[in-house]
Amino acid sequence: xxxxxxxxxxxxxxxxxxxxxxxxxxxxxxxxxxxxxxxxxxxxxxxxxxxxxxxxxxxxxxxxxxxxxxxxxxxxxxxxxxxxxxxxxxxxxxxxxxxxxxxxxxxxxxxxxxxxxxxxxxxxxxxxxxxxxxxxxxxxxxxxxxxxxxxxxxxxxxxxxxxxxxxxxxxxxxxxxxxxxxxxxxxxxxxxxxxxxxxxxxxxxxxxxxxxxxxxxxxxxxxxxxxxxxxxxxxxxxxxx
Ligand code: 3SL
Numbered sequence: 660x661x662x663x664x665x666x667x668x669x670x671x672x673x674x675x676x677x678x679x680x681x682x683x684x685x686x687x688x689x690x691x692x693x694x695x696x697x698x699x700x701x702x703x704x705x706x707x708x709x710x711x712x713x714x715x716x717x718x719x720x721x722x723x724x725x726x727x728x729x730x731x732x733x734x735x736x737x738x739x740x741x742x743x744x745x746x747x748x749x750x751x752x753x754x755x756x757x758x759x760x761x762x763x764x765x766x767x768x769x770x771x772x773x774x775x776x777x778x779x780x781x782x783x784x785x786x787x788x789x790x791x792x793x794x795x796x797x798x799x800x801x802x803x804x805x806x807x808x809x810x811x812x813x814x815x816x817x818x819x820x821x822x823x824x825x826x827x828x829x830x831x832x833x834x835x836x837x838x839x840x841x842x843x844x845x846x847x848x849x850x851x852x853x854x855x856x857x858x859x860x861x862x863x864x865x866x867x868x869x870x871x872x873x874x875x876x877x878x879x880x881x882x883x884x885x886x887x888x889x890x891x892x893x894x895x896x897x898x899x900x
Contacts, residue, residue, distance in 0.1 A: 769885070773899070
């Protein structure tokens, strides 16, 4: 039987064998939600990079520069990491270089997997429909915060376990933990995460509307996929079944 596991932080990724596994990168607040939004709104490609200097260099080479640290847009770049800024029609068909506090590191650390895709509540059902049909093992890779575990990413990983309905065998206790957490929280996700550290951080920055948006189910049908250095919208030839 196919196996599923959850890596709760990119600092733990060395414990997993990625080579024969599809990895779903999860950074609900906000990188994976913003990337999904960008793909749904016609951005051609996103180049995730770890450092501000790499992002700056790519901006000089014609990319739109998107940079966030600690929830804030970094000065000198075109945009930060709000999903709403990725809805701008002027971004259609552009290439964006993106660096964020945790999400882009998580993407980088997922390289070497059979396939790296991006998940969020915004593309939940489309993602499940794809994952259900996969012939291989699955790892849900949560971005957390600076190496620590966070609530919203773990909850979303639990939502995937819930949606997959035991089609995969659990490879550790983490899927069961996340599933139980999601079952408790599922009827009111916002209340469930209201006391969490990143919600507090974003609320302090006046970003409640970003939080509300990132908790919406099924706004989009796209599945972003990392191919080489760029994230694009998944197309038929990218599908592994
Ligand atoms: O950590 C990240 O990668 C970001 O998603 C954090 S923020 O929501 O943009 O503050």
